[in-house]
Amino acid sequence: MTIGLGRLVCGSLLASAGFVGAVSACExxxxxxxxxxxxxAQWGIALRGATEFVAKETMEEKRLVINGVACTVSVKSIDSKYSAEGAASATSALAAEGIKVIIGPVGSPEVTGFKPVATRNRMVAMVNSFAKNSIGPEWPTVFHIGPGPSGWAAPIIDVGLQRYKFKTAAIVAPNDQGGTDIASVNADIFKQRGVTVTEEYYQxxxxxxxxxxxxxxxxxxxxxxxxxSPAGDAGIIVKQIxxxxxxxxxxxLGGPGTDEIARVAGGLDILKDFLWYEPVYMDDNMRALEQKYEKLMGSVRPENSDFFRWTFAARMMIKAIQAAGTIDNAEKIAAAMRTLPVEDEHIGKGYWIGQKFFGINQEMSYPFAIGVIQGGVKQPLIRAEAVSEK
Amino acid sequence: MESFIATGLIGISLGTQYTLLALGFTLIFGILGVVNFAHGGFYVMGGYVAYYCNVILGLPYPVAVLMAMLSMAALGWLFEAFILERVIEDHQATLMVTMGFYLVMATAILMIFGAESPQFPFPVTGVWRLGGIYFPYANMIVLGACLAAIVFVYWLVYRTNIGRGMRAMSEDLPVASALGMRTKALFPFAFALATGLAGGTGALVTPILALAPHVGDSVLAFSFLTVILGGLGSVTGATCAAFIVGLIEAYAAVYLGGSKGALTLFALVLIILVVRPQGLLGREVRRS
Structure with a gap:
């Protein structure tokens, strides 16, 4: 009887300890x-680097506290190979591990393959992609880290028209959704400004x-x-043309990657007169973010400047999880995200946009910059205000 | 007309590059009976060896190309002698082993040099122009080097005892062995020759295009296509097919559009193979 009672007490204690452990664990x-x-790959490296940085930052500064317990944050990266099937396969593998919170993927083909798998597995995500259907009402838990060329191509073309005289332009892009969606948007904007456009696609x-x-x-x-065109391809095109x-x-007028384009092409002299979309205007705040990365991660930040946009996106996701009070309920996290203002400690305030272009107000819009190389010399970035739908 | 001539020059340039790659690929199949899925890996690694020697160590570019050829030949020799030789009789195993070796090479490059393209410029710049026709000097040099390498391979295969031995083994392995041909020496030699060519091509071509860990994928695809079209195991067939592929690719891309270039190429190859399944100059039955 005594032995039986002892076992019962011990069992109860162990069970209680386990229960307490389960409650306190927030991973x-x-x-x-x-x-x-x-x-x-340069785009993916920026995404991975930014997410790992935000995970570490969140833990170091105890930014995610649920039920009074500071959460641990880990990152599981899988190569999505810039293809729909690669992203679908990677997302399935993440779903198999019970992961509900996703940052990425980068490209339009990837996002196309990603969305159905993510929706089926009730995931909440911050995606990139410049496709015309990157986000939409069909995927209510998918958010967009920033506008595509529909938001920023026009001011860049205007700067180009102010500096150079041209009446005809050729657009070259891959012949899949990652290329055709962007090229057609850019072509419309060129045409609106009286420029005759030809589109060239490659495999x-x-x-x-x-x-x-x-x-x-x-x-x-x-x-x-x-x-x-991916930076590697773009570099060869520039070199050969x-x-x-x-x-x-x-x-x-696509994703950033000027440094790699210059490297492959053979230097800034080869780029000569070059204009591009730069995700952020480099000021003291951005340099402070770079320094914070170096301090936390022990290395310089990933070269591609999309690192900044992914950092803002991952931080926004952490804020939404904190506001929702759950780490695995995608709908609750998405609902909390919609109520939060678009704001980051380093870049400042932005807007929620996307209703006009995508039919859903789930696209973050922050100030950006226009990069210019003139005569082979890098010029200071031109600051551009955040795109707003108001 | 100028555009037509310029396109022809592009096609010939592509053809010579494909020839060098296809020659190695077809030598390995003709002599060893192995479809070498690691061929693209030797091309990329050759590029990286040349980059390391030229840009990091500061060696002259021709020395870097030579180092790339020799190191890839040595790696090919070791791979054949110590790994492939053990499974040479099992076709499925050779496919898996070469494919696995390609993944190992690609991952090693990724780990050592990273996923981003390094700056690896060709030492000679400038472009020759005549009206609307242009031809970069770098492409001319690569074209010359590739042609010299093709002549060397033909001389080796058709004018030397080693070449005769390799061709004899390609014709009938048991009889050639019975007559004293040493497979233990000639198999690794043939493999090293092929991988050395791939490495040299990578060292020559990547500075004029781009150097990145993934560029071997398309090299493998085009080498395979060329060799199938020319007839598996046929050296002359591979050479003819490489120029056909290069010219079709260039003319189709220029006159039909970039997307349709590859489509036209594959459609034509499909038709040729339906009419002539053994390829342009291939044998109907492989005896060795």
Missing amino acids: LKIGVPAVLSGPA RGTTNFAPIVTRIMASNAEALDLAS RQAGFTGPIFR
């Missing part, structure tokens, strides 16, 4: 389907662009837009 696992191989995986360059030269284009004798300005 947020963030899934990151990121392109980590191929010519677009992803192309390594020699000489035939496409010959076509562009034959079209007598006076300006070129690399649209969303300058060799072919093209002297006009080159726009990069």
